[in-house]
Amino acid sequence: MTLAIIGGTGLTTLEGLEITRREVVRTPFGEPSGPVIHGVLQGREVMFLARHGYAHTIPPHQINYRANIWAMRHLGVRKLIAVAAVGGISEEMEPARLAFPDQIIDYTYGRRHTFFEQDLTDVVHIDFTYPYDQALRDVLIAAAEEADLGAVPWGTYGATQGPRLETAAEVRRLARDGCHLVGMTGMPEAALAREAGLAYATCAVVANWAAGTGGRTVTMDEIEANLVQGMGRVRTLLARVVPRL
Ligand SMILES: CSC[C@H]1O[C@H](OP(=O)(O)O)[C@H](O)[C@@H]1O
Numbered sequence: 001m002t003l004a005i006i007g008g009t010g011l012t013t014l015e016g017l018e019i020t021r022r023e024v025v026r027t028p029f030g031e032p033s034g035p036v037i038h039g040v041l042q043g044r045e046v047m048f049l050a051r052h053g054y055a056h057t058i059p060p061h062q063i064n065y066r067a068n069i070w071a072m073r074h075l076g077v078r079k080l081i082a083v084a085a086v087g088g089i090s091e092e093m094e095p096a097r098l099a100f101p102d103q104i105i106d107y108t109y110g111r112r113h114t115f116f117e118q119d120l121t122d123v124v125h126i127d128f129t130y131p132y133d134q135a136l137r138d139v140l141i142a143a144a145e146e147a148d149l150g151a152v153p154w155g156t157y158g159a160t161q162g163p164r165l166e167t168a169a170e171v172r173r174l175a176r177d178g179c180h181l182v183g184m185t186g187m188p189e190a191a192l193a194r195e196a197g198l199a200y201a202t203c204a205v206v207a208n209w210a211a212g213t214g215g216r217t218v219t220m221d222e223i224e225a226n227l228v229q230g231m232g233r234v235r236t237l238l239a240r241v242v243p244r245l
């Protein structure tokens with residue numbers, strides 16, 4: 001089963017990946033965020049793509065999610081681990097922690113969010129009751145437990161439009177809706193992966209307390225510092241997970 005990792009904020013390169021080639025993929029939906037990197041990690045072939053581009057220049061609402069997922073499928077990927085920075089809403093979701101969300105609420109708008117458009121296909125309604133692949137989540141959760149990473153094995157990811165961060169009132173609404181985490185890229189990525197038949201799971205990395213929680217505002221300095229720590233945990237996690245998939 002070919003494995004790929006999509007990295008987000010704080011993960012534009014995959015440390016330890018012995019790169020074998022970079023592949024530019026043309027898709028019917030336009031350009032992916034960059035060339036797909038092929039390499040070997042822990043003795044396994046892995047592909048890597050930086051969601052915001054390798055120089056982190058593409059904001060969340062302008063990512064070509066369809067091209068990224070189509071490219072993965074085209075290259076034979078069957079399992080896709082998404083790494084995503086998030087704000088922590090509920091008290092378990094402390095900065096620098098990892099979490100493996102099990103649900104999503106989509107607050108985004110105006111994004112090209114499906115492969116099944118009238119002019120291309122018949123009307124298709126995918127089942128999305130459980131938006132993440134449970135078998136892939138199980139592997140991530142087990143590896144994080146073994147490595148004693150203190151990760152949270154659940155959570156509802158609220159996907160907001162960005163690129164601005166949320167207001168305090170928006171975060172209160174997200175909390176009332178049942179969101180534990182907030183990020184800007186979880187949708188439509190997860191739904192497109194399901195439409196493409198990929199097993200997809202997210203490793204969320206808490207970058208900050210969400211806006212207004214505990215009366216706080218959000219600074220880029222804290223986000224960067226927490227992501228340095230959190231991405232260290234992601235590397236530990238991937239080193240255990242990759243050989244098992
Ligand atoms: C202030 S950082 C916000 C930025 O980080 C997250 O990106 P990703 O999910 O790709 O790691 C979030 O969704 C925003 O795009």
Ligand code: HPA
Nearest residue numbers: 085086087182183184207
């Ligand atoms: O607080 C946040 N909100 C949305 N996206 C994010 N990505 C990191 N932190 C945040």
